[in-house]
Amino acid sequence: MKDSLVDYIFLSREISLPLQALQIISERISFSQVMNFSETKFKKLLTNLKEREKILIRKIDERVKFFAKNKNSDVLGRIKKDLQICEKNDIKCLSYFDSDFPQLLKSIRKPPKFIFMRGEFKLADEKAVAIIGTRTPTKYGSKMAKLVAKRFSELGFTIVSGFARGIDTLAMKSALDNGGRAIGVIASGILNLYPKENEVLVSKLVNNGALISERFPLKSVNKISLQIRNRITSGIGLGNIFVEGTKFSGTKWQFKFGREQGKPAIAVEPINLDSEQSFIPKWIINEKNGYKISTIEDIDYIAEMLMEEYVCRKRKHLKKNKPISKQTSVLKY
Template identity: 35%
Template sequence: MSGFSNKETLIWLNKIRVSNIATNKLLEYFENISDIWKISNEEILNIGCIRKSVRQKIISNRQESILENALEEIEKNSINVMTVLDEDYPDRLRYIYDNPTVLYYKGYFSEIDKLSLGIVGSRKATSYGKWASEKISSELAELGITVVSGMARGIDTEAHKGALKGKGRTIAILGSGLDIVYPKNNRKLYDKICECGAVVSEFPIGTEPFPANFPQRNRIISGLSLGILVIEATEKSGSLITVEHAIEQGKEVFALPGNINSIFSRGTNCLIKDGAKIVMDIEDILEEINEFNHIITKQEEEVDYSQLSSMEIKIVECIKKEPIHCDNIVYMTGLDISTVNSTLTILELKGIVKELPGRVYVLS
C-alpha cells in the first residue's frame, strides 16, 4: 500500500462512510492512523475497539483508487479540507459528541467566528418569520457576530441573507456534499456565502441531501455557535433537534415569540414556556451570552419625519411597531384603502418601507 498521510486516511474513512465515533476510536488505537494501510487484514479484524461490520468495511474498501478518486473530486471542485488533526480545526467542535473528523469547506474560517450565533427555523416560514430572521441577522452581523445556519428554505435562507445585508460573516452547514447546492435556487446565495464566510459539510463529495443528513448536521450548527435562536417552528420541527444538541452542548437557547394561533409558532412558544430566553430584540441575546456583553448595540436610526406628509407619518407610525398588513393600516389610520396604497407606494420609492409577501409592510 502507498504511503498516504494521516489527513488523507481520514478523508478515505469519511468517503467509505466509517462513522466519526468509529474513526475517533481508530485515532486513539493507532499512533498514526495511516498505518491502517500497512497492516494485514487479520490485524484489522483484531481491532477490538470498533464493530466487526466496520472492520469488514475497511477491509473491503482498502483500495488506493477510492482515496485517489476522492482527492481528485476535492481538487476538481476547488474544495478545502480540514480534519480533527489540524491545528485550525474549530475548538468548539473538538469536544462535542460525535464531532466531525473531516470538514469540507469553501470560503474561509476566521477568528471573528468565535463570536457566532446559530439561527434556525421553519422551511415554510411566514412573512413575519422571514422578516424577523433577516432583521435580527443583519443587526447581529453589523456588530461583528457571525451568523451560522443551514441554508435551507425559509428562516435559514433569510438568516444568511440578513448577515450579508449587514456586511458581516455567515457560515452555512449543508446536509449534502459541497458539490450539491440544496435548494437549487440558493445557488447565488451559496456563492455569496463562500465570498463572505464559509459553506461547510461533513459529507463527502457527491452526497445527496437525504432527509437523515439534516438532523445530523444540526449538531455542527449548534457546535460552532455560542447560542441558538429559533425563529418559527412547528411542534415537531427539525429545528428543535438543533435545540436538543445545543442543550447537550451547554449552549444558550433563544426563541422568537409568535402568534398563538399559528402552527409555525407553536414550537417557539413552547420553547419559551419551557425556559428558552424570549427574544424581542438583539439586546436580549447580547445580555445573555457573556462573550457578547462587551458589544454595544447601535441606536436605531429614527425616521426623518421632516420630509414626510402627515398621512405618511401616520402610516410610518403604524409600521414602526411591527410588520403589518395594509388592511390593518387602513383600520388603524382611518384612511381609505386607495390613499393607503398610494402612500405606501410613495414610501417604498423613498426607501422608507418595504413590502413583504401578502401585502405586509415593514420599515426598510
C-alpha cells in the same frame, strides 16, 4: 492531495474508528503505516486500543475483515476521486486533527471526523450564533429573522444557519447584505447544493464566510443528513435562536442537539399565538425555559450573555486541550 488524508478518511469513515483511537494512531503511529498492516497486526492494534486504552470499539472481527478486504479495493479509489474533485473545485477537506478545523466543533458530542468546506473559517467566527426556523415563515417571522441577523452582525457575530429555505436563508442573506459574515451548513454535498435556488448566495457566502458539509461533494441530501447536520449548526454557534416553526418542524433536532451541547435556546416571541408557526417559539419559551427576543434591547442582552459563554468556553478549551502521551506504543503490549 495527501495520501495520509485518504488513509484517514478510510479508517475514520469506512472502518469507523472512534476519534480517540484515531488520535492515538495519529500521534503514536501514522495512518499510512496502519494501512500497510496485515490482518493480524490490525486486529492486535484494535484489541490493544480497546483493552489497554479503554476505547470502546465494537465488533472488532468484522472491522478487521472489512479492513483486509477493502484496504486495496475500489473504496480507496473512490475516496481519492472525491478528493480530486475537491481540489478542482476549491473545496477543502479538513480532518478533526487539522489546525483549521473549527475549535467549537471539537468540543461537541459526536463531532464530525472530517468536513468539506468552501470559503474560510476565521478565528473571529468562533463568536457565532445560529439562527434557524421554518421554511415557510410569516411576514413577521421574515422581518424578525432579518432584524435579528442584522443586529447580531453589527455586534460582530457570525451568523450560522442550515442553508434551508425560509428563515435560514433570510438570516444568512441579511448578515451578508449588512457587511457581516455567515456560515451555511448543508445536508448535501457542496457540489450538489440543496436547495438549488441558494446557488446565487454561494459566491458571496464563501467570500464572507464558509459553506460547510459533512458529505462528499456530489452526494445528495437525505432525511438523516438533514437531521444530523443540526449538531454541526448548533456546534459552531454559541447559542441557537429559533424564529417560527410548527409542531412538526425539523428545528426540534436543532434544539435536541443544542441541549446536548449545553447551548442556550432562544426564541423570537411570536405576536400571533394562534399561528401554527408560533408553536416552536412558544414551546421553547414556555416549556423549555428558553430565552426570548421581543425587542432590539433583548438582542443586545442575549449578545452579552453569549459573549460570557464564549469566554467560558475558551477557558475550558485551554484547560482541556492536553495532548495524549506519546511514550507508549500500542503495538508493544
